[in-house]
Amino acid sequence: MKNRLRQKIEYCGLDYKSEIKKLIFINLLFSVLTAIVYLLTREHNYCIYLILFDLIVDYLFLSNYGAKAKAIDEERENEFVTAISYFEIFIENRNNVYQSFNKVIQYTSEWMKEAISSLLVDIDKDKSVQPFVNFAKKFKIKIATNIMLSIYSMVDQGESFEQIKQFQLIFNELLKSKQLENVEKKKRSLSILASLPLVGAALITILLTIGVISIIGDLVNVI
């Protein structure tokens, strides 16, 4: 379990030791706070609430890495689609596979630059399909392997019209599904907005109910 947590933290580009120090610091802070509250109030209940709150904070802190890792995977997927769409433009315009990937590098993030540079270095050393498969494995989408294999077939059999057409067929499927996914993602993101005023209305109702009940309580006491 410790190794899995370490892998997740390092995958997010963070330092494992710093993150553990942050977690220890948070728990120490809560422990000190609990001790102070107990010394001042001598109430067990408050201490239990603070401990529970600390456990919730710990859970949220640790589960945050999973969400970050997922966001990184999604960003890399989008980068792959973008990079290959630029590759498509270059390959259609008198560039071979190597030259096209070289030109794509200037449009990518640091991580993608390293991945493509590493692919180009591997292609120089190994003329088999392996460098392409290794590059595809960096992305979680399954179709990445199909796309890289069709690109390899361009290297192996020349960048003929048929090879390019085959590559475009596979890539266009991915492009279409990504575009639909982006539209759905935006719709989902905006749909949350409708729930915020409902939460506001619920808050108003709850606070109003508490206010009315406390007034009635006061009146009953007076009677």
Place this chain on the structure above:
Amino acid sequence: MTLLFGLIVSIAFFIVAFISTNNLISSAAVGGVTLLYFAIYATRVLKNKNEKITRFQDCYQFVNNFLISLSIKGHISGALATALESQNEETIDLINSLETDDPLEKVKYLKNYFKFDMYYLFVDLVTLHTEEGGDIIKMSNNLLNQIRQNEEFLVNVERMNKNSIVEFTILWAFALSILAILKFALSDFFVHIVKNNFYQMSVIFVFAFALLSIHIAIRKVVDIDIKGWD
């Protein structure tokens, strides 16, 4: 436009807060903070977003018109002149301010204005066409498709944003109207409730939540990724 909207919202918040709390100071604070938020933050981010979208649409028009003109006229200077006809004064002034007469250099210079990956790719294609010839429409087919798809996506996103904001505004108007109606619905009872400190703080809390939700809405509306534009 955003500032005007912010002014209307802050006045509405002030009125509803005053009706529901009878407290001028807290109502003025609610209205004031809302107006400050719109003046300092919301106006700026929405202006940046609109500028980004307008610039991209100008870029799309420019690239589209340029490529079609280049395929018809066969020379860059003619294509540039035609493409500039659809542009705003800012772009035209930028081009006219350049000392060079070379149309390709002018097209390359616009990379400082159209800071999108698509424009950089367009410049690469035009440069390649200048050096090696070929059918520019065929060469730029994929690029044009991608720019067109991005443009369609932006149009869809803007439409979805507008619908969401309208829905969001109407729902908040209903929610806050509950507070305003309280005074009239509870009548004598309201006089006792409004003296309760917990009730006063709760109303302020509700407005704080409303402002937070406006902030979340603005963050979602401006979240548009166009490759190359930071």
